[in-house]
Amino acid sequence: MTLQQRLHNSQWRSLLSGADNIYFAPHIPVKKLQGAMTYISAAIKPQDIVMLIDDTVFGSAKDGLCLTETELFFKEGFGEVYQFLFMQIQRVEADLGIINHGLLINGTHTLNFSQLDKGTVRALAGLLNELCQPPQQQQQTQTHQKEKVQLNVMHYLFAYFITYPTGQWSEASQRALTDYFAKLKNPDVNQSIAYLIQQPPYTDYEDLLHGLAELKVEMSYEARMQMIESLVYVMALGQIDQEQAQRFMVQLCRVTGVSPAVWADLVDAVYGGMQQDGQHADVPLTDEQHQACKLLDISPERLSEQSLQTAYRKKMAEFHPDQYQQLPEAVRQLIEQQAQQLNQARSILKDYLNI
Incomplete structure (x- = not known):
């Protein structure tokens, strides 16, 4: 299967196609190709480009990223040109800053974009990780990556809600989150939580909601319902005001496509249950x-x-x-x-x- 075919079949393509500065062959405008050819190797022909990202303000495509069947080319504004063979790329990570967002290649090279938002950069990192794998390994790795991404987003949301009143960790909030996940008896999860509570809480709630929205298509309706129930429980652990918890729950339902009517009494039930904690703990x-x-x-x-x-x-x-x-x-x-x-x-x- 060619890389262009893999691009066409990729789960990430639908997320990237919505951007107005990302193009896939054979629908790349000629002017964009001409602009990109200013930083691509002379051995490459315009018809060899299977994907193009225009990272310029005025649409010249003289800065940005291009993919061919075997290589990745990147040119940052007023910066040097990077060229990678796919076989050389071991991993790609989203490097999200306050203003610019980029890709970290193999943990050493940062490709900064000025015209892509956080969600697009995350999707681009996912796509490149997928393309850099041998095709026979993709299905198994994709499943593992989906599970890992889901856990990461959930963990950051847990941390956000349990530290919401103060915006920082306390001994009580660290212990509550650790005890909560210890019940799962999953060493990988426990290790992730142990690392998480040593980091400053991630406070960009809108970004977390964006990440959650991207997971919606990967999670069953039942899994999304269970996740919301768990998050409301963590809100109660974090001592978030009950009315605020209700507002959070409605937002989570909207983002994940879960009907709020399903959980009409959820916040009352969880908060009521927390108040009764200990009543039957010894029985x-x-x-x-x-x-x-x-x-x-x-x-x-x-x-x-x-x-x-x-x-x-x-x-x-x-x-x-x-x-x-x-x-x-x-x-x-x-x-x-x-x-x-x-x-x-x-x-x-x-x-x-x-x-």
Whole structure:
């Protein structure tokens, strides 16, 4: 498969195509090609260019980036020309500054752009990392990278919310975040959090939302719902005002495409549960109670009257009779049995909570 074909099939192309200064062959304007040829090797012909980024203010394309089947060329305004063979590139990182944003090649060479925003630079880094891999390694590596990017964005959001009141780490916030992730028993995650709490909290909330929006297409609806639930829990750990937490939750729902109606009582449930923390901490759940929590998708650590009520409503909404009137009788009976199991699970947990 040629590099141009890989460009066409790349998940990153759709994110980059929206920029008005990024072009893909065969739709690169002739004037742009002519401008780019001023800094590209004389051995390269205009038809060899498969992607072009014009990083000039007036559109001459005499500064920017070009890709051929085997090489990357870059020219910064009033700067030198860089040329890399793809086989020489081991990794590409987004280097995001206050004004200019760039790419860090192999940890040593920085390619600064003046006309690209943060989101575009991040997508460009993702594309180049993909193109620099042998095709047979792409699928496995792409899956790993997606998971890593998702975790990074989530971790930074966790750090943002848990330090929101002060904008800096405290012993309490560091301990709360560490304890929260320790429950996952994932060494890689724990290592990432240990590093994160040693760094100043990332305070560009709009940038974090932008990164979250880019992940939307990579995450299932259920995963996005679970993420929002976890973030609201961290807001409570960070002692964010409940009204502010509600506003944050609505923003997160909007960015991730999750209906706020699904989580109408989420903030009340989480904050109410936090207030009741410790009430049942010394009373371990029985196997039956654990099974009831599992059936209702409630984390035992978050079990409270509010969380039980919210989870029960959400689950029962899936079994509304109007949705199944056209199904065979046997199927309807099975659905009714599942609804009865939910009722029984709620009853078991209500007894545990003494409500």
